[in-house]
Amino acid sequence: MSSALSFADDAANSPSRAGRAPYGNYRLGPAYDEMFAADGAPRPHYAALCDRLANLPPEELLRRQQACETSFLHQGITFTVYSDKQATERIIPTDLLPRIVTAAEWARIEAGLKQRILALNCFLRDIYSDGRVLKDGLLPRSMIYGSRHYRREMRALPVPHDAYVNVCGTDLVRREDGAFVVLEDNLRVPSGVSYMLANRDVVRRAFPGLFRSQGVRSIDHYPRELLATLRSLTPVREDVSIAVLTPGVFNSAYFEHAFLARQMGVELVEGRDLLVNDNIVYARTTSGLKRIDVIYRRIDDDFIDHLIFREDSSLGVSGLFNAYRAGNVVIANALGTGVADDKAVYSYVPRLIRYYLSEEPILENVETFLCREPKSLSHVLANLDKLVVKAVGESGGYGMLVGPHASKGEREAFAAKLKADPENYIAQPTIQLSTAPTLVDGGVEPRHVDLRPFILHGEKTVLVPGAFTRVALRRGSLVVNSSQGGGSKDTWVLSQ
Amino acid sequence: MLSRVADSLYWMSRYIERAEHTARLIAVKLEAMVEQSREDAESGWGRVIAALSAEQRLKGCTDTAAVVRELVFERLNESSLLSSLSFARENARQVREHLTVEVWENLNRLYLHLQSLDREENWRHNPSHLFRDALQALHALGGVTDSTLSHGEGWYFLEMGRHIERAQLVCRLLNLHFGPTQSIVPNTPTYFDWLVLLKFCSAFEPYCKVYTAAIRPEKIAEFLLFDAEFPHSVRFSIDRVCEALTRVAPAAPPGRRARVERLAGRLKASADFTQIDEVMRGSIARFLAEIADKCEQIHEAVYEAYITYGAETVL
Numbered sequence: 117m118s119s120a121l122s123f124a125d126d127a128a129n130s131p132s133r134a135g136r137a138p139y140g141n142y143r144l145g146p147a148y149d150e151m152f153a154a155d156g157a158p159r160p161h162y163a164a165l166c167d168r169l170a171n172l173p174p175e176e177l178l179r180r181q182q183a184c185e186t187s188f189l190h191q192g193i194t195f196t197v198y199s200d201k202q203a204t205e206r207i208i209p210t211d212l213l214p215r216i217v218t219a220a221e222w223a224r225i226e227a228g229l230k231q232r233i234l235a236l237n238c239f240l241r242d243i244y245s246d247g248r249v250l251k252d253g254l255l256p257r258s259m260i261y262g263s264r265h266y267r268r269e270m271r272a273l274p275v276p277h278d279a280y281v282n283v284c285g286t287d288l289v290r291r292e293d294g295a296f297v298v299l300e301d302n303l304r305v306p307s308g309v310s311y312m313l314a315n316r317d318v319v320r321r322a323f324p325g326l327f328r329s330q331g332v333r334s335i336d337h338y339p340r341e342l343l344a345t346l347r348s349l350t351p352v353r354e355d356v357s358i359a360v361l362t363p364g365v366f367n368s369a370y371f372e373h374a375f376l377a378r379q380m381g382v383e384l385v386e387g388r389d390l391l392v393n394d395n396i397v398y399a400r401t402t403s404g405l406k407r408i409d410v411i412y413r414r415i416d417d418d419f420i421d422h423l424i425f426r427e428d429s430s431l432g433v434s435g436l437f438n439a440y441r442a443g444n445v446v447i448a449n450a451l452g453t454g455v456a457d458d459k460a461v462y463s464y465v466p467r468l469i470r471y472y473l474s475e476e477p478i479l480e481n482v483e484t485f486l487c488r489e490p491k492s493l494s495h496v497l498a499n500l501d502k503l504v505v506k507a508v509g510e511s512g513g514y515g516m517l518v519g520p521h522a523s524k525g526e527r528e529a530f531a532a533k534l535k536a537d538p539e540n541y542i543a544q545p546t547i548q549l550s551t552a553p554t555l556v557d558g559g560v561e562p563r564h565v566d567l568r569p570f571i572l573h574g575e576k577t578v579l580v581p582g583a584f585t586r587v588a589l590r591r592g593s594l595v596v597n598s599s600q601g602g603g604s605k606d607t608w609v610l611s612q
Numbered sequence: 613m614l615s616r617v618a619d620s621l622y623w624m625s626r627y628i629e630r631a632e633h634t635a636r637l638i639a640v641k642l643e644a645m646v647e648q649s650r651e652d653a654e655s656g657w658g659r660v661i662a663a664l665s666a667e668q669r670l671k672g673c674t675d676t677a678a679v680v681r682e683l684v685f686e687r688l689n690e691s692s693l694l695s696s697l698s699f700a701r702e703n704a705r706q707v708r709e710h711l712t713v714e715v716w717e718n719l720n721r722l723y724l725h726l727q728s729l730d731r732e733e734n735w736r737h738n739p740s741h742l743f744r745d746a747l748q749a750l751h752a753l754g755g756v757t758d759s760t761l762s763h764g765e766g767w768y769f770l771e772m773g774r775h776i777e778r779a780q781l782v783c784r785l786l787n788l789h790f791g792p793t794q795s796i797v798p799n800t801p802t803y804f805d806w807l808v809l810l811k812f813c814s815a816f817e818p819y820c821k822v823y824t825a826a827i828r829p830e831k832i833a834e835f836l837l838f839d840a841e842f843p844h845s846v847r848f849s850i851d852r853v854c855e856a857l858t859r860v861a862p863a864a865p866p867g868r869r870a871r872v873e874r875l876a877g878r879l880k881a882s883a884d885f886t887q888i889d890e891v892m893r894g895s896i897a898r899f900l901a902e903i904a905d906k907c908e909q910i911h912e913a914v915y916e917a918y919i920t921y922g923a924e925t926v927l
Contacts, residue, residue: 190717190720190724191716192705365702365705365706374708374709375709378709389615400615400921400923401615402864402918403862403863403864404863404864404926405926
């Protein structure tokens with residue numbers, strides 16, 4: 117029996133009252149805690165970790181955490197911070213303690229996400245062809261045709277297997293009641309999968325015994341599955357030439373682009389390596405030009421071809437879109453997928469699932485108020501102090517108001533913006549994301565986390581049993597974005 | 613292989629070679645100084661500074677700590693050890709997927725280590741120890757590159773970069789000892805300087821095996837220029853460059869290779885068939901300049917044929 121468990125028995129609601137290292141500061145709040153149940157006893161799938169942590173001296177935990185950070189630094193998993201002409205490289209903070217998901221929870225997540233990506237792909241095919249869903253009045257036309265992510269150029273263009281979104285990273289959060297709900301879909305160029313794999317590498321080394329005894333499912337085949345997905349998109353069967361297209365070494369996700377190219381054994385290219393002649397895409401090699409069949413692009417739509425999209429872009433390739441339209445190259449994800457992941461369309465996804473698949477959604481959405489609807493707008497304005505308001509087309513935690521944490525002045529300023537352009541905003545109740553044990557100053561404390569699994573969709577739909585868990589490292593903070601002080605954790609999906 | 617990748621590999625390797633050269637010169641010099649008079653020690657720095665192209669920045673500076681700081685850590689000095697390593701690392705980062713974990717981590721670790729030494733300034737206590745360590749790490753990097761990376765086209769670009777750089781650096785070093793460089797270094801070299809020259813090229817023991825410990829300038833020149841087996845001789849480097857040239861761009865049509873191969877053949881002929889007494893009788897400075905110049909021409913021809921060619925020439 118674990119020590120924390122026995123102590124927690126006498127001190128309901130707060131395992132911290134046990135006062136035993138390393139849980140001296142572990143206070144349960146209103147949020148669902150991944151490790152401890154409300155009565156302070158560790159949940160069964162966390163018991164082994166809970167026990168292990170209680171038996172490790174704090175300096176040993178700290179040593180393992182440092183080993184893990186050094187490993188990231190040496191591997192070059194860093195981003196650059198520029199301040200007074202000194203460029204410093206920092207690692208993305210990574211937390212040693214794994215976040216654990218049970219087999220039953222994962223089964224539900226997997227089924228729910230497969231259902232969701234299927235419906236979203238049906239939706240994309242529909243709005244880029246006949247627009248049946250709009251004729252049936254399920255969503256307002258203006259929401260789609262007025263979206264800045266809708267690409268007219270994609271209309272009536274066939275896409276292999278009707279798979280527009282080939283790589284999707286969906287953010288899930290766990291509500292107070294313990295249910296996983298979808299917070300947002302990332303259908304453009306989702307990143308983070310390299311952290312899923314890199315975290316696994318270091319955490320497996322830090323807790324080898326625990327890892328083996330827990331029956332953690334393997335995720336190492338992700339690059340192979342990604343390669344298979346990309347291959348399935350082209351009719352070319354022999355000598356398929358696949359490339360990962362990166363904006364370059366200054367992009368914050370460059371490590372991931374290089375990592376995936378290396379792990380798949382394909383070429384990593386920049387826009388300047390490619391050229392289009394007679395609607396065929398070539399890479400410049402030492403031996404001459406080499407044809408490219410599939411591009412896994414990690415560049416936004418806007419920058420991919422300056423002849424068609426943004427003129428000022430130098431990251432992409434002139435003529436790429438025409439080669440794509442001619443069917444001579446496959447681009448994954450397809451262009452124009454962003455129209456389906458904005459925050460207004462998000463609120464319709466459960467209805468889209470029913471509409472296209474005639475099924476009930478397996479995973480719920482977070483309750484969402486569309487400010488374009490007058491009734492919702494007045495509700496939002498009246499409850500600004502309780503809600504999170506987000507701009508429809510933004511991501512990465514930008515352009516949002518967290519009502520409960522904002523000052524009166526900030527709320528008033530935001531209310532004015534809302535009234536001026538209600539269509540551009542949605543609002544959601546503040547969700548207490550679940551908390552997971554996290555190493556803080558040698559002790560273990562709860563911190564809020566979300567969960568981003570990656571879904572691959574080509575000829576088949578595949579989920580690797582793992583995810584990028586983001587953690588808000590500041591006490592009490594609910595913002596997990598890496599661009600705003602979030603870190604990451606390894607995610608263990610158990611086989612039973 | 614992508615042209616951009618070839619470019620980065622080539623430069624990564626040149627910068628690593630430059631870093632190794634810098635580390636060795638300074639390590640050898642610091643160890644040698646212990647046995648030298650103050651005057652000799654100072655003039656010796658003159659040669660090291662000139663060999664590392666830092667004459668302008670270090671004009672009149674005789675303080676050892678300041679010289680070492682400039683040659684090793686100064687970022688504004690583009691040929692300092694830390695700058696070379698930083699350029700090597702930036703190139704490596706751009707082609708990370710073409711390197712093995714071992715190659716990247718060895719390079720990255722060394723860079724981060726030196727950078728932290730610079731910040732802490734505690735290298736001053738025992739500098740020669742530090743450079744021996746750095747040299748050791750660079751040798752390990754070379755070994756790991758040879759033993760973990762496939763010897764395919766990319767590896768041959770690394771090999772080409774390393775040896776083009778090495779040939780040019782050795783030529784420059786020889787010129788500073790044999791050529792008319794009085795303006796830079798007033799003293800004519802002494803016995804001790806010849807010894808140090810051999811050590812600058814990690815050639816002391818290999819030289820003794822061929823010519824015994826009798827130190828004779830002409831033999832040193834012969835060894836460092838024309839020895840076929842010693843890895844830091846100019847001829848050895850040229851051989852490696854020529855071999856690499858037959859292995860890169862395997863699918864390029866013969867027409868594209870013609871100029872590169874012609875230039876390489878000529879350079880190899882002059883390294884293989886020139887005799888040291890001809891060189892010593894004539895102007896050694898001119899001979900060295902010719903070699904360095906031909907290396908430069910090969911570099912340009914390689915770029916034109918494989919890396920910066922216009923797309924219209926191949927469509």
